[in-house]
Amino acid sequence: MKKLENLNPKRVFHYFEEICAIPHGSGNVDEISNYLKHFAKERNLFVLQDELKNIIIIKEASAGYEEVAPIILQGHMDMVAVKKPEAAIDMKTEGLNLKVEGDYVFAEDTSLGGDDGIAVAYALAILDDSTLEHPRLEVIVTVDEETGMDGARGIDVSMLKGKRMLNLDSEEEGVIWAGCAGGARVDWTLPVEWEKREGSIYEVSVKGLLGGHSGAEIHKERGNANWLLGRLLEALQEVQGFSMAAVKGGLADNAIPREASAIVLVNKDREEDLLRIVKDMEIQVKQELQTKDPGFFLEAVKREEGGCRCLTKESMERAIYLLFCAPNGVQAMSADIEGLVETSLNMGIIELEEAALQVQFSVRSSLESAKDVLIRRLGAIAGMAGVQQKVRGEYPGWAYRVHSPFRDMASRVYEEMFGQTPQIQAIHAGLECGLLSAKIPDLECISIGPNMQDIHTTEERLSISSTERIWNYVLAILKQK
Incomplete structure (x- = not known):
């Protein structure tokens, strides 16, 4: 039995459930792309699948709409695939376990991929319905939006x-x-070197944080587990015999990390010092985050006593320097739009590998110059620690158009349907509109969607009632002449 078959709009949730059954995390999009190609071919629609696995599907205008200007429908097929640490699911090979609770759809122990599976489901439901009124529709479904917008770029x-x-x-x-x-x-x-040390081995962990989308929720100033772990490690350096054997935190560079941990070693007679520092820092940070992120806590668990391969003193000091000194979070607010973040960054992933410590950031700004300065600032910090910095996946901002008849029409339709004027805003999160606007001269873009909560996390929720309202809204926009 399908989990979503009784939800409205039925065709939208039918396709959303089919999408959720296909693994489609960023970088793992072949199967979902082939599914979309097969969908179009079955319905005799024009379809193009490029080398990157992007999909373009075209449906000609319905009767009476042949002279109406075409509309592009656009979304991306990949999702941020994250799961709870204890979850047994392999998100590279298995579909999601969908659940319905009240007005919400979610996936058990994993992210849902409503960002942006619901866009693809909307598009498929439209393409599959021959009774709808609409102009020529050009559907663009891109790959790997979540890891740098490579699909839209290529x-x-x-x-x-x-x-x-x-x-x-x-x-x-x-x-x-x-x-x-x-x-x-x-x-x-950061290249690292190793040595053998003896002592008491502990796992210290940052846990209980809310996480979230590094664009949509960075302004909430929730705790970043990776940065907080760096703060803890910096404090623990005062413990005699302190060494570091492992570090790991975060699941995606554009998701605020909820958990991070390190394996550390201290002299056997200094365990109480380690536990004291962990407890003191927990008290401090709990006070700092008591409103913003109240679930935060630190954990220190003794694993064993004996030998352990650890970083050399020089490698450890450089690694901790990087994690402690790196900027993170909101860097500047917009002076033009109240409440809008202008510039930010998120330390999304840290991992100590065999040869090097790897750290990944997502950098955002509505000002190109501010983005460049922040990247150069990171480069300066990296250079002081002998770190190689690589910049990838750059994408342009999407500039606000003062005059946009398409936006005005969409605003009017919303007001007619729902009795209130929609808010017209800019967003700190990245959208593919900027890249596609650079490829299509004079392109008018707007972005809409249903209510979702905690995207890019295992608490992601999609509102059923909002999905239906936005569905009807999209159909009303397409119906305009």
């Missing part, structure tokens, strides 16, 4: 005729997004 859209684009990659009903920040990924690689 796609060829020269065949398209549309100059109006409805991006369906937003998570707040009642808001029409009309601009977004640009961004980049920044990777640090």
